Amino acid sequence: MTEPSVLRRYTVPLAAGVLFVAVALAFFALNAPAPFAVFGAMVQGAYGDGFALSISLVKATPILLCALSVALPARMGLITVGAEGQLYFGALTGTGAVLGLLHAPAWELLPAMLGAALAGGALWGAVPGLLRARLSVNETIVTILLNYVAIRLVDFVVYGPWKNAANLGWPATVSFPAAAVFPAFTVHGTTVHAEFLVACAAAAALHGLVSRSRWGLSLTLLRSNRRAASIAGVNYARNAVAVMAIAGMLAGFAGIMQAADVQGRLQPDISVGYGLSGFLVAWLAGQNFLRIIPLSLLMGGLTASADALQLFAQLPFASTVVLQGLLFGSVLALNGWLRRSKA
Amino acid sequence: MLVALKGIHKRFGSVHANRDVHLQIGAGEVLALLGENGAGKSTLMKILYGFYAPDAGEILIDGVPVRMDSPRTAMSRGIGMVFQHFSLVRELSVRENLLLAYPHSPWWQGRAHARANRVLRRLREFAPDIDPDALVSQLSVGEQQQVELVKVLNVDARLVILDEPTSVLTPPEAERLWALVRKLAEAGHSVVFITHKLEDVMACADRVAIMRAGALVDVRDANRLNEQQLVELMMGAGAHSAAIEVDAPASAVARLLVAAVSATRDVMHIEDINLELAAGEILGIAGVAGNGQALLADAVAGFAPLTAGEVILAGNVLHSAERSIAHDPRIGYIPENPLRNAVAADLSNYINLLLRRYSEVAFFPRWEREKTAARALIKRFDVRPPLAELSSGALSGGNLQKLVIARELSRPRELVVACYPTMGLDVHAAAAVYQHLFAQARAGACVLWISEDLDDLMRYAHRIAVLYHGRIVVTVDHRDADRHVLGRWMTGAAAAAA
Numbered sequence: 001m002t003e004p005s006v007l008r009r010y011t012v013p014l015a016a017g018v019l020f021v022a023v024a025l026a027f028f029a030l031n032a033p034a035p036f037a038v039f040g041a042m043v044q045g046a047y048g049d050g051f052a053l054s055i056s057l058v059k060a061t062p063i064l065l066c067a068l069s070v071a072l073p074a075r076m077g078l079i080t081v082g083a084e085g086q087l088y089f090g091a092l093t094g095t096g097a098v099l100g101l102l103h104a105p106a107w108e109l110l111p112a113m114l115g116a117a118l119a120g121g122a123l124w125g126a127v128p129g130l131l132r133a134r135l136s137v138n139e140t141i142v143t144i145l146l147n148y149v150a151i152r153l154v155d156f157v158v159y160g161p162w163k164n165a166a167n168l169g170w171p172a173t174v175s176f177p178a179a180a181v182f183p184a185f186t187v188h189g190t191t192v193h194a195e196f197l198v199a200c201a202a203a204a205a206l207h208g209l210v211s212r213s214r215w216g217l218s219l220t221l222l223r224s225n226r227r228a229a230s231i232a233g234v235n236y237a238r239n240a241v242a243v244m245a246i247a248g249m250l251a252g253f254a255g256i257m258q259a260a261d262v263q264g265r266l267q268p269d270i271s272v273g274y275g276l277s278g279f280l281v282a283w284l285a286g287q288n289f290l291r292i293i294p295l296s297l298l299m300g301g302l303t304a305s306a307d308a309l310q311l312f313a314q315l316p317f318a319s320t321v322v323l324q325g326l327l328f329g330s331v332l333a334l335n336g337w338l339r340r341s342k343a
Numbered sequence: 344m345l346v347a348l349k350g351i352h353k354r355f356g357s358v359h360a361n362r363d364v365h366l367q368i369g370a371g372e373v374l375a376l377l378g379e380n381g382a383g384k385s386t387l388m389k390i391l392y393g394f395y396a397p398d399a400g401e402i403l404i405d406g407v408p409v410r411m412d413s414p415r416t417a418m419s420r421g422i423g424m425v426f427q428h429f430s431l432v433r434e435l436s437v438r439e440n441l442l443l444a445y446p447h448s449p450w451w452q453g454r455a456h457a458r459a460n461r462v463l464r465r466l467r468e469f470a471p472d473i474d475p476d477a478l479v480s481q482l483s484v485g486e487q488q489q490v491e492l493v494k495v496l497n498v499d500a501r502l503v504i505l506d507e508p509t510s511v512l513t514p515p516e517a518e519r520l521w522a523l524v525r526k527l528a529e530a531g532h533s534v535v536f537i538t539h540k541l542e543d544v545m546a547c548a549d550r551v552a553i554m555r556a557g558a559l560v561d562v563r564d565a566n567r568l569n570e571q572q573l574v575e576l577m578m579g580a581g582a583h584s585a586a587i588e589v590d591a592p593a594s595a596v597a598r599l600l601v602a603a604v605s606a607t608r609d610v611m612h613i614e615d616i617n618l619e620l621a622a623g624e625i626l627g628i629a630g631v632a633g634n635g636q637a638l639l640a641d642a643v644a645g646f647a648p649l650t651a652g653e654v655i656l657a658g659n660v661l662h663s664a665e666r667s668i669a670h671d672p673r674i675g676y677i678p679e680n681p682l683r684n685a686v687a688a689d690l691s692n693y694i695n696l697l698l699r700r701y702s703e704v705a706f707f708p709r710w711e712r713e714k715t716a717a718r719a720l721i722k723r724f725d726v727r728p729p730l731a732e733l734s735s736g737a738l739s740g741g742n743l744q745k746l747v748i749a750r751e752l753s754r755p756r757e758l759v760v761a762c763y764p765t766m767g768l769d770v771h772a773a774a775a776v777y778q779h780l781f782a783q784a785r786a787g788a789c790v791l792w793i794s795e796d797l798d799d800l801m802r803y804a805h806r807i808a809v810l811y812h813g814r815i816v817v818t819v820d821h822r823d824a825d826r827h828v829l830g831r832w833m834t835g836a837a838a839a840a841a
Contacts, residue, residue: 214706217694224687227646231685232701 012334020330024323032313042323045308046301050189052308058262060300061196062087062271065254066278067296068203069125069247071287073139075210076243077223078132082143083251084275085150086124090252091259092154093120095173095266098180099162106179113180113256121252122245124150129244133237139244147275155268162266172267180260195257200293202250207289219243251275272303277324284331299324344370344405344421344501344533346391351400353386355737358728359557360386364400366552366559368502373524373534375548375565377541377577379769380741381727383557384537388504392424393417423500425491427507427740427767428682433480437490438463440479444494465496469523480610484632485516489523502533509543510740510767513631513795521547539577539741539769541570553577578771587777589803590785592623599758599789604652606642613639613813616652620789625781627804627821628793631833635813636793637679640762643791644676646684656758656789672699675756675783677764679793681747688736692726693717695735696750724749725775740767744776752779759783762793777803797826811835 021039028035046056066083073080094117101109128142155171157163164174184193210216218239221229226236258270277299285291306320346368353361360383368374376384390397393411401408404420411417414424431440441462463475470489479487488508495503505524509517524534524547536543544551548565553576561576568576597619604616613635620626630636641647643654645667654662661671678684686695696717697704704713717731726738726745735746744767752759761780765773781803784790794800800807801824808818809832817832831837 212707214701214704214708217708220690221687221694221698224689225683227684228687228695228698230646232698234701 012331012338016331016334019334020327023326023330027319027322027326028313028315031315031319038309038313038315041308041312042305045305045312050186050191052304054191056297056301056304057190057192057196058300059303060296061193061199062254062258062274063277063281063299063303064196064199064203064292064296065250066275067281067285067292068199068206068278068289069250070279070282071285071289071292072206072210072247072250073129073243074282074287075216075223076219076239078129078240078244079140080125080128080143080244080247081140081275081279082125082128082146083247083254083278084271084273085143085147086121086248086251087255087258087271087275088147088150088154089124089255090117090121090248091255091266091270092150092157093117093123094252094256095157095162095259098176098260099173102174102177104179109177109179110182113260114253117252117256118249119252121248121250121255123248124252125244125246125248126241129241130237132244133240139240151268154266154270158267164265172263172265175265176260181264182257182261184261193257193261195253195261198253203289203293210289251278273321277303280324280328284328298327302327346422346502346533347403347406348387348391349401349403351387351390351402352398353383353390353395354398355728356730356733358730359383361390361397362557364554364557364559366562368533368535370501370533371528371531372549373528373536373547375544375551376535376537376554377539377544377551377573378554379539379577380767380772381739382554382577384554385506385739387554388424388506388535388537391417392422392504394424418498418500421499421501422504423495423498423502424504425488425495425506425508427510429487429491431479431487431490434478436476436478437466437473437482438475440490441466441475441494441497445497462497466490466493469493469496469526483516484511485513485519488512488520492523496527496532500532502535503527504535504537506537507539507740507767508536509538509540514797517543518546541573541770544573545570555579574770577769587774587781587803589625589781589805590623592621592784592805593787594623595621598622598657599791600653600655601643602653602655604642604654605650606638606647607650608638608641608647611635611638611813613642613810616642616815618791618808618815620791622787622789623784624806625784625790625792625804627800627807628791628810629795629797629800629807629829629833630793630810632795634810636810637762638813639810640676640678640760640791640793643758644674644678644760645671646676646678673757675751675754675759675788677744677747677751677759677761679762679766681743682736682740685747685750686735686743689734691732692721692735692738692746693731695746696720699750699754720749720753721746723753724779725772741769741772744768745772748776748779752783755786756783756788759788759790759792761790763795764792765794765796765799773799797829800824801826801829809833 025035025039028038032038045052047053069083070080094113097112097116101112124146128139131137131142132139158171158173162173163171182194184191218234221232221234222236222239259266263270281292281295281299285295302320302323306317309315309319310317348364348366351361351364364387378384389395391402393413393416402411409420445462466473466475470493473486473489508520512520527534536548544565550562551565552562553560599620601616601618605614616639618626628636638647642649645662648667649662649664651664653660656673682688693714697713714731721729721731724745726742735743738746764780765776768776780790792804801821804821806818806820807824808815809829811833
């Protein structure tokens with residue numbers, strides 16, 4: 001249980017940032033005449049004004065939630081890649097509640113929608129947890145496979161039974177009623193949705209629980225030595241299912257928020273790889289719940305700046321994915337290098 | 344080859360593991376490195392093997408200073424080491440394990456390959472009884488150790504370091520090892536034999552180097568010293584262990600009932616085990632390693648599911664084929680291989696010490712209070728180094744054993760199951776363990792004590808049962824116990840004759 005030294009704690013992010021900027025500039029230089037200007041436009045597009053910041057926050061929220069849903073199981077040694085599927089399945093069950101209560105008032109609709117989404121996400125997380133606990137089935141593989149199932153299920157309902165007939169060929173449900181929209185408020189021109197604050201609160205709560213409570217120690221014990229954990233009476237199966245269900249709830253919450261607040265309906269592409277981004281953020285943050293917050297904001301900004309890159313430098317949308325890759329590569333390379341030089 | 348260590352210093356945190364050690368190892372000699380647990384023997388040899396870097400001092404080979412920056416360097420200089428924890432792949436055969444470790448291993452590992460057979464030459468020479476095509480998982484601990492040794496010899500080690508080799512061996516296996524060590528020395532190899540057992544020194548050493556608290560106390564010819572002198576050098580003058588007391592059990596009424604218990608794990612079985620223990624009774628289980636001891640201990644303590652039978656304590660069913668409770672608070676359990684079975688190695692000592700009263704710890708624990716409690720236990724059970732925040736995996740085998748005993752026996756228990764509780768401990772520390780163990784019996788606990796040390800069993804246990812091929816083949820009162828008769832039961836000879 002050695003904590004990284006103070007020096008290491010600050011030098012790694014700083015050096016990784018410098019490396020990332022350098023590599024990103026090199027990437028722009030290959031594709032555009034004025035790399036510094038492109039980089040400037042990118043930063044401007046992510047955090048330059050209230051509107052840009054609002055968009056970045058909207059993109060950062062599901063990444064943050066998905067990262068939490070990856071980091072929590074990792075505390076007990078479970079490696080889940082299932083945030084994407086849990087996000088979709090949560091959106092699916094939440095939407096089911098909305099479609100059933102289309103004309104209900106907000107105080108009925110919102111809790112029903114949230115409850116259904118959380119339950120759906122929890123189910124999609126608990127299944128791999130249960131398979132791991134009872135049958136020792138690899139949770140990583142099950143979560144990957146369940147991702148496909150959930151994404152295709154959403155496809156099925158929006159192309160099929162839940163499709164809004166008025167949409168003609170376009171696959172989507174009817175628009176959600178205003179009662180299904182989560183509150184948002186505006187500070188200095190920046191719109192902050194309530195779900196972002198909920199996600200931050202969840203990160204803080206998980207951090208407190210995992211680092212200070214006996215439950216957090218139980219998870220560490222399970223990761224270290226299951227037999228030693230059983231000496232303490234800590235049950236592997238129960239914790240595996242619980243942790244995976246909580247993880248699913250977090251991602252499921254992100255899913256229904258995408259449908260209700262961002263798209264206003266359920267449609268096939270409610271996530272642009274948020275599950276995977278969340279996975280990377282969680283591992284970059286070293287499964288530290290607090291470190292996940294700034295990293296998610298960075299990732300959200302990067303995703304949000306895609307439009308700016310397209311407009312300013314005629315770079316395709318996919319270039320943000322390249323930049324994501326460069327960012328993660330930089331951090332991982334520096335981490336690895338530091339670990340090696342330390343050893 | 345002449346190896347010289349000069350002025351070696353090594354510190355771990357505030358603890359001096361080695362201070363100013365000067366030691367020479369000559370060609371073809373067997374040097375016993377003798378000392379208590381935590382005296383710094385293993386550290387010193389791990390420095391020679393390039394595993395640790397010394398804080399000060401140098402290593403000379405044939406008079407030339409050498410920087411041992413990794414075990415690879417040490418091996419290229421002809422120094423090899425056999426550790427207490429083997430690094431064999433259990434699922435592979437002996438031949439495959441030897442090929443894996445052999446630097447000139449052919450790329451295509453066909454069975455008939457000439458070079459593939461070369462790795463077996465030393466196996467045939469030093470351990471002719473081992474079948475090269477047997478899986479390592481089928482070998483006894485002693486045989487696995489011999490394979491490890493052959494692995495080291497195959498990389499042309501001229502100096503072989505053996506880290507507490509006899510601590511995992513049965514008496515006949517140890518005798519075989521002593522002979523093997525003498526054979527190596529005659530073949531011109533130097534051997535460093537790390538040990539805390541005087542019998543090892545007497546049996547096969549040319550010279551003995553004695554370490555105490557990180558410093559080298561003395562180096563002498565082995566035949567110049569008697570056991571008493573060795574103990575005094577090792578422990579310091581005037582160190583005597585308190586007498587170990589064992590009372591007769593107060594009543595003859597059975598308190599622990601192991602009734603027709605069977606269990607299966609991997610290839611191991613125990614079948615139809617029936618035992619009765621009165622309160623305060625110590626029942627010793629003798630047997631050669633690998634006859635189901637660990638499984639029996641796990642089954643009685645609730646760590647292995649039963650396929651049949653019941654374990655009943657004071658009239659309550661503890662475990663049965665239907666249900667079993669791992670760690671009832673009335674049970675104290677010291678399992679075999681505590682590193683794997685009793686502690687979370689990468690967590691701190693104070694965490695591992697609180698596992699048995701986990702549910703009493705507050706949901707938001709007050710860590711300072713827990714550390715204070717842990718420090719008291721560490722002091723009382725003499726765990727060294729006495730650091731509450733050290734990872735338990737960093738403790739030496741003996742001290743880890745003490746840590747587990749501190750956790751399991753610091754409270755009164757109704758049943759104590761101890762599987763090889765003194766493995767890896769020196770005389771002094773073993774005596775302390777026996778005191779804690781038998782104090783539980785005096786307070787009325789049933790003690791099920793599994794050991795390979797027949798002498799200790801006959802000295803302290805009230806009755807001795809012999810486990811052979813997963814069955815209890817005989818149970819005798821300690822007054823009627825006879826070493827040779829028990830030995831015949833342990834090897835199955837008596838059953839064959841009957």
